[in-house]
Amino acid sequence: MEKMSYGTDINDMYHQVGVYVGSILKCAKPADLPMLQSTKFEFVINLQTARALGIEVPSGLVSIGRDRCSPIC
Numbered sequence: 001m002e003k004m005s006y007g008t009d010i011n012d013m014y015h016q017v018g019v020y021v022g023s024i025l026k027c028a029k030p031a032d033l034p035m036l037q038s039t040k041f042e043f044v045i046n047l048q049t050a051r052a053l054g055i056e057v058p059s060g061l062v063s064i065g066r067d068r069c070s071p072i073c
Helices: 012-023 046-051 059-063
Strands: 004-008 041-047
Touching: 004 012
Parallel strands: none
Antiparallel strands: 004 041
């Protein structure tokens, strides 16, 4: 189970794909479209796994979290 990850915000990535598809549907040539890089990233900490491994996550990291997820049992 993953404890921590840092990567592209999925919603932002889908938005960028939608912009590309919209441009192509409006007859833009795919080769003429600029290459985009993500501008939004997310940092995820799996607190349940960290606790199970005895890792204490500093409250400063927990407080900057955008979402709180409960495990599905």
